[in-house]
Amino acid sequence: MSAGIEFENCDHSKDPIVGCALEGIATTVAGIQDVSIVIHSPQGCASTVAAGYDVHEVDFTKRKVGCTRLFESDIVMGASEKLKNLIKEADKSFNSKVMFVVGTCAADIIGEDIEALCKNLQPEINAKLVPMLAGGFRGNGYDGLNMGLEALLPFIKKQEKTCDNRKRKRKSVNIIAPQANINPTWWADLKWVTETLESLGIKVQSVFSHNTAFEDIENAGHASANIILSHDMGYKFAKKMQNTHDIPVILNDIPLPIGVKNTTRWLRALAEYFRVEKKVEPIIQKGEEMVVDTLRRRALMIIPRYRNCRVAVSADGTIGIGLVRMLFEELEMIPELLLFRSAMPEARGILEQELQSMGISPKVVFSADGYQIKNALEQVNTDAVLGSAWEKYMAEELDIKIAFDVFSPTNRETYLDKPYFGYEGMINMMEVIANDWERAFRSKHIHWTE
Template identity: 25%
Template sequence: MANLLTGDLKYDYLSVDEPPVRDERIGGCTAYFGCCSGLKEDFRKGCAQALNRKFSQSGGCQLMLAMGIINTISNIVTIIHSPLGCCSNLAGMAGVRNISRASRGLKTENQTFIHTNLDELDVVNGGIEKLRRAILYADKEYQPEVIAIMNGCVPGVIGDDVDGLVRELQPKVSARLVPVHCEGFKSRFVSSGYDAANHGILKYLIREPKDTDESGTETEYESKERISKTVNIFNVGSNSHKDELELSRLIKKLGLIPRIVPLHASVYDLDRLGEAALNVSICATHDDYMLGHLKERYGTEYVLDVLPIGINCTNRWLRKIAGHFHLEKEVEELIEEETRELIKAIEPFVKVLKGKRAFVGGGETRILTTADFYRSIGMEIVGIKSHNLDRFVQYLLDEIDNPHLPVEVAAGQPAEELNLLKRLKPDIYIGHIGANGWVTKLGIPNIPLFGTTINYMGYSGAYELARRAARALKNTIFSKNISQNTELPLSDEWMQTYPKKNIVRGALF
């Protein structure tokens, strides 16, 4: 099942201190502006992977993406080894963590961050002694199960030996020490931060489990029976708790046992990641590194395919899982029942949405599956914008039957996106929160592509996607009023320039 998307990828990087960046491991495209047919051809030839920008407005940070995974681990202290500016988002991140825990009925925990606050003198002399003091202090003062060391750009440049320090101090502290190499300057792909976090978890946290469960009451037969039906559904933040409930409901209807991992996992939970019959990815961008290595270590097969968003992709996701357990009859009965009920339920919304023009922007797999759903209920997709593109969505691109569909590939770059949106004039925009303010200034109604409290996945998620889009289009006065009374901070010269002129071949120095 995995080979269709991973191809010749190998997962044997745990013998080294840090993972390869995605530029080296999987390649991919971070800059493109053109039509779908042109992108497919350039991607096949390898030309798209070599594109860059004359001018780059904004982007992401590997540190923040790695933190999004690491900070959900229970009973953890996180040390940010970098200058002070790298902690600017930490307060908000701690708040989101506890909101997420509370929504799942988990006990909230104080989120503890320690910062080594590297300065100019440390750049000259090295910051390793500051990090040593921080680790020893964190272990003594807070007594956590895990201490994660997030290595920023500056210690990566000056060569602080973080892994050597971890090997030296591990016998002297009670917590498990986890170095995470998320130096942003090493890669064009901000998603390399996911690999950095997963590398640390795989190498330093996941250990061979004990023979019994935590309570010690499960027999060997019961344990084997449970594991033979257990499906690990991997979530590192791409789905809400409502999504988890919907996907778990569907898995249970097949007679299987769903388990959501590794979000908010304890050390005990992480040690048992290998106790499953099948690992299922929600998003290949997040999960391929983890699932590939778990197969290497435990032999656990995995599904790395579409996000279960919309009717077609949810059906495909369920069939992939059922096929592993030889439940083809059961899954077809489930799909027929759920699809029949959903189509009836969304009929009023389809009447509002049919023929409307939509633009979708965000993560590569999410936008393509979301666009597929809206297209399937009669909407016209007039353009898509992806943070990046790689081999994990190449088959989804091949399934797009509109060769002239405008495609932008850009992490951030709101100036390019707004230029394109002004030309296309869609009826509605579906994209990540953060773009909605800019888009509203163009007078375009919009809904979020993802939200931590909103259901998007499975059949109930498809209902919500249709309902929210129809509601946004029933009253567009707000966005029209905003556009008539505010201005974008972009010059007329820029808005009249075709953004493709900003894309060039080769690296810029």
């Protein structure tokens, strides 16, 4: 069982790690082709939307973004006409199928009725207008991702329950929230999942959302199952799809495929659901042999260094929950402190099951901000910290010698897309960990002279 930590002087967030709801919505919209987004905000919020497109590596030539650029006078006097004119201009310029009209903190302060404005303006606009309120008052980035997904629900076409339809849907899935992932190259995780599904004869119907055509969103009801690639959000959306379109959520009660044991467990659960057990066993055998062979040749001499190393993990639920078993059972580290950026009830349940099955009881913090992370690292005695560049700097300040810069935001230069999911993913993470271990013991005080 896990145990919490008490924090003093923590009545409000300090150095929040997770962005605002606007960034979450932008991250959802940016992954869909054929759509545009108009934000009713000061110009600074445009950079938040740009960050959402950056997540998908969508360059500026392919971004369809409009901003009303609200000024002080607009906040005082109101800016409905300004928003109407921008929507009309954006409709002509972008020629998109759907336009998300998003209110931000400024629109909340004004009291702008964006829903009524869009309803009244819709007859004059070719694009389907989708009004949304995404002020930072309304939640963090994960909340915004959920809001963005829920806005897509009305566009999913209902399928008639016929024999032909059931046959067509037999082995196909929708993938939900692959972008809610702190792997700096999370799209490689998505690729690993899609390629694995294809090798088992399972079709990927729709991805919510990355490089997804809007037509695929409309046809998501064809799928026979939903798979959430996140423990940080997406559960509410998946449950609503299950209720509305009779598409069950699978694999949502076990860790994602992080490390050898969790990958094998995830693959077997997938194969059992789709009845492709014979196809999956060669994949598992090949993957496990690859890990063992790689470690035998490259890493067996360094794995003993990790044994009994007391480690703090600062991550999201998506990576962090699966990582605990990999660290404890496969690298023989001792997880002393677990810091999560989110606080999904479903994720808590999975984590508790994992900790009970392993018989360990680390300190756990959910919805951790920068202040809490640093404070927790001060309270709990650890030998190493596994997290992002932020935690690496915190560890240096606290004289924790070893820090692994593995997750976003990272200082590591990443030119190749490397998954953290799957058997290869474990090797990719171990490469980062091994290199950072070596760097930790290099002297920073040697001055070389000729």
